[in-house]
Amino acid sequence: MTSNHPDNSDIRHRTPQERAQRGKADQSVPAPFAGADDHGTQGERVVSGRRLMQATSDIFLGWERVEGIDGRRRDFFVRQLRDWKGIAVPEAMAPAGMRTFGELCGATPARAHARSGDRIAIVAYLGGGDCFDRALVTFAERYADQNEKDHQALVDAVRTGRVTAQAA
Numbered sequence: 001m002t003s004n005h006p007d008n009s010d011i012r013h014r015t016p017q018e019r020a021q022r023g024k025a026d027q028s029v030p031a032p033f034a035g036a037d038d039h040g041t042q043g044e045r046v047v048s049g050r051r052l053m054q055a056t057s058d059i060f061l062g063w064e065r066v067e068g069i070d071g072r073r074r075d076f077f078v079r080q081l082r083d084w085k086g087i088a089v090p091e092a093m094a095p096a097g098m099r100t101f102g103e104l105c106g107a108t109p110a111r112a113h114a115r116s117g118d119r120i121a122i123v124a125y126l127g128g129g130d131c132f133d134r135a136l137v138t139f140a141e142r143y144a145d146q147n148e149k150d151h152q153a154l155v156d157a158v159r160t161g162r163v164t165a166q167a168a
Contacts (some may be wrong), residue, residue, distance in 0.1 A: 025063065025075040041065050042075035050079075 025042035028034075039045040043063025050061060058080035067073050088101050126132045157163040 022064075022076045022078050025077045043077040044075075046077040050077075 023046075025046045027042055028045070031037075037045060039048060041063055043065065047061055047063050060078055060080045062078045064076050064078065065073055066076060088097075090098060090101060093101060154163065154165075158165045
């Protein structure tokens with residue numbers, strides 16, 4: 001249900017069918033090993049998982065079962081074509097804004113992951129010590145070091161001509 005409308009940037013000019021996208025929902029890879037689930041269709045299973053992982057769901061999220069011309073039933077899920085939301089531009093942020101943006105970038109996936117598991121069990125597993133906290137700090141420091149090395153490798157590649165770059 002993607003659009004061929006000449007003005008793809010403006011959702012106001014799209015029909016409801018052009019604002020949604022349908023995806024085929026096949027059986028999940030671990031399903032044969034996990035046993036039966038409570039979902040009536042594979043599309044419903046996909047939608048349930050998305051609702052579990054997302055703090056807010058998109059307005060078009062749903063599922064359907066369609067019988068093809070070959071007589072076989074196929075499951076689909078429906079979702080927003082795109083979220084139509086903006087993204088912050090970190091390069092234009094003041095330090096305080098960058099800090100808030102970084103906190104949100106960490107908190108958002110953390111919330112999604114926490115929603116997919118038993119929060120009480122996670123807290124009980126981590127315990128009251130600072131071992132996990134220290135492990136996260138170590139990971140973050142090593143990741144930052146690797147990022148700096150990768151950036152330097154890119155700068156060197158541009159300088160020697162192995163890679164071309166241009167200003168945005």
